[in-house]
Amino acid sequence: MSVPTAALESSICAPLPVLGQNVTVPLVTGGEVTYAALDYAASAPALQRVWDDVAAYAPYYGSVHRGAGYLSQLSTDLFENSRRTVAEFLGCRADDQVVFTRSTTDSLNLLAAAIPADCQVFVYETEHHASLLPWRDAQVTYLNAPRTPAQAVESLERALADRDPYGPALVCVTGASNVTGELWPVRELAAAAHAHGARIVLDAAQLAPHHPVDIAELDVDWVAFSGHKLYAPFGSGVLAGRADWLQAAEPYLAGGGASRKVARRADGGVDVDWHTTAARHEAGSPNVIGVYSIASACKALTEAGFEGLVAREQELVGRVREGLAEVPEVRVLSLFGDDAPRVGVISFVVRGWNSSHFAAALSAEYGIGVRDGLFCAHPLVRTLLGSDPQDPGECGAPEAEPGERSLNAIRVSFGAGTPDEHIDRFLRAVSELVRDGARWNYRTEDGRCVPDRGEAAQVPDTF
Numbered sequence: 001m002s003v004p005t006a007a008l009e010s011s012i013c014a015p016l017p018v019l020g021q022n023v024t025v026p027l028v029t030g031g032e033v034t035y036a037a038l039d040y041a042a043s044a045p046a047l048q049r050v051w052d053d054v055a056a057y058a059p060y061y062g063s064v065h066r067g068a069g070y071l072s073q074l075s076t077d078l079f080e081n082s083r084r085t086v087a088e089f090l091g092c093r094a095d096d097q098v099v100f101t102r103s104t105t106d107s108l109n110l111l112a113a114a115i116p117a118d119c120q121v122f123v124y125e126t127e128h129h130a131s132l133l134p135w136r137d138a139q140v141t142y143l144n145a146p147r148t149p150a151q152a153v154e155s156l157e158r159a160l161a162d163r164d165p166y167g168p169a170l171v172c173v174t175g176a177s178n179v180t181g182e183l184w185p186v187r188e189l190a191a192a193a194h195a196h197g198a199r200i201v202l203d204a205a206q207l208a209p210h211h212p213v214d215i216a217e218l219d220v221d222w223v224a225f226s227g228h229k230l231y232a233p234f235g236s237g238v239l240a241g242r243a244d245w246l247q248a249a250e251p252y253l254a255g256g257g258a259s260r261k262v263a264r265r266a267d268g269g270v271d272v273d274w275h276t277t278a279a280r281h282e283a284g285s286p287n288v289i290g291v292y293s294i295a296s297a298c299k300a301l302t303e304a305g306f307e308g309l310v311a312r313e314q315e316l317v318g319r320v321r322e323g324l325a326e327v328p329e330v331r332v333l334s335l336f337g338d339d340a341p342r343v344g345v346i347s348f349v350v351r352g353w354n355s356s357h358f359a360a361a362l363s364a365e366y367g368i369g370v371r372d373g374l375f376c377a378h379p380l381v382r383t384l385l386g387s388d389p390q391d392p393g394e395c396g397a398p399e400a401e402p403g404e405r406s407l408n409a410i411r412v413s414f415g416a417g418t419p420d421e422h423i424d425r426f427l428r429a430v431s432e433l434v435r436d437g438a439r440w441n442y443r444t445e446d447g448r449c450v451p452d453r454g455e456a457a458q459v460p461d462t463f
Contacts, residue, residue: 038412047232050293102287109252115249116168120167122141123140126174128376132379147336149185156193171200174202180384182342208223256283319427323423362429
C-alpha cells in the first residue's frame with residue numbers, strides 16, 4: 001500500500017472543522033494559548049459535522065429493534081442505515097457483515113472468540129496490544145519485526161508454509177503503525193495468507209482515519225477500527241468482513257438482542273435460538289449515538305474528498321519530517337526506513353532528554369499535546385529503541401526523573417483537522433527546547449513528569 005502524493009497535489013483541501021479548535025489552555029510561563037492537539041493517534045477530535053449530526057438526532061433517540069413507537073422505529077432505521085454507510089465506506093462485499101463493537105480492541109477480542117478451536121494465529125511483534133494480545137486461547141506464532149515490507153511478506157510466507165498441523169489459520173496485521181505511522185503491505189500480505197490457506201484481519205485503527213480502506217480491493221477477510229480515532233466520539237467500533245466464522249461461533253455476549261427465541265425445556269433448562277446476522281454479537285442495548293457518529297464521520301470524510309485529505313496530510317508529514325531532520329539531536333523511529341510511506345503518526349526521541357520531560361515541556365510551555373511512552377506497543381518500541389523487546393515497561397512514562405534516559409519515546413500525530421499553525425508551533429518548540437532547554441523546573445509525580453509549581457494544576461471554572 002502506498003500514498004500517491006504526486007497525483008494528489010492538485011486536490012489538497014483545507015482542514016476540516018473539529019471540536020476544540022479554539023480551546024485555550026494556560027501556560028506555566030504565564031498567559032494562554034490555543035491548544036494544539038497533536039495526539040490524534042490516541043483519540044482524534046470529533047468533527048464538527050459529526051457533533052452537529054448527533055445533536056440533531058439526540059431529541060429523537062429511542063431504543064432500537066424492539067420498540068413499536070415512532071422514535072424507536074426512527075432509531076432502528078438510523079442504526080441499520082449506519083451499518084450500510086459503514087459497509088459502503090469500507091467497500092464491503094455483498095455477503096460481508098458489519099458488527100458494531102466498542103473499539104478496535106473489542107472487535108479483535110470478538111474475532112478471537114470466534115475463530116475455530118484449532119486455528120493457528122500469526123501476528124507480528126510490531127502490533128498494538130489490541131491486536132497482539134487477544135489470541136490467548138489460540139496457538140500463536142509471534143513474528144519478529146521486519147525491516148522492509150518485502151521482509152514482512154517473506155517471513156509470513158515461511159511461517160505459514162511451516163505450520164503443523166496444516167489447519168485453519170489467521171494472520172493479524174496493522175494497516176499503519178501506531179508508533180511509526182508506516183504503511184504495511186496489506187494487499188501483499190493478504191495474498192500470501194490466502195495462498196497458504198489462511199485468513200487475514202486488518203487492524204485499521206490508524207489507517208482508516210488517514211487513508212481509504214477497501215476490504216474488497218485489499219482482499220482482507222476482516223477489518224477492525226475504532227470510532228474515536230475516526231473523528232467520532234461515544235465509544236463505538238467496527239468489525240467488518242466474512243460472516244461464516246462469526247455465524248458459527250457462540251455469541252460474544254449472551255443476552256437480549258443476540259437471541260431470536262428462548263424457550264424453557266421440560267427438564268427445566270433453556271433452549272436458545274441465536275441470530276445469524278450481525279445481531280448475534282451485538283447483545284444488549286446498542287450504542288446508537290456512537291454508531292451514528294461513526295456513520296456520520298464516514299460520510300463527512302467521503303464528502304470532503306478523501307484524496308484531498310490524504311494529500312494535505314502527506315504535505316504535513318513532509319513538513320514535520322523535514323523540520324525534525326534539521327535538529328541533529330532528534331531521531332525519528334522507523335522500521336522500513338526514511339522513504340517508507342506513512343500516515344500522520346511520527347515517533348521520535350531526543351538525545352539528552354527524558355521523553356516524558358520533553359512531552360511535559362511541550363504541553364506546559366507551548367500548549368502542545370503529544371504522547372510519550374510505549375504507545376501500547378511495548379515490543380515494537382523496545383526494538384526501535386535498541387533495547388531488549390522483552391524488557392518490562394508500562395504503557396506510559398517510566399519512573400524516570402527529568403534528564404534521566406528513558407526507554408520510551410515521543411509521538412506526534414495529526415490528521416484532517418490539524419491547522420498549519422499547530423505544526424509550525426510544534427517544530428518551533430522542538431527546536432527551542434533542544435537549543436535552549438526547558439524554561440521551567442519539572443518533577444516526577446505518580447509516574448508522570450509535571451511542572452514543579454508547588455500546587456495542583458488549576459481546573460477551569462467551566463468544568
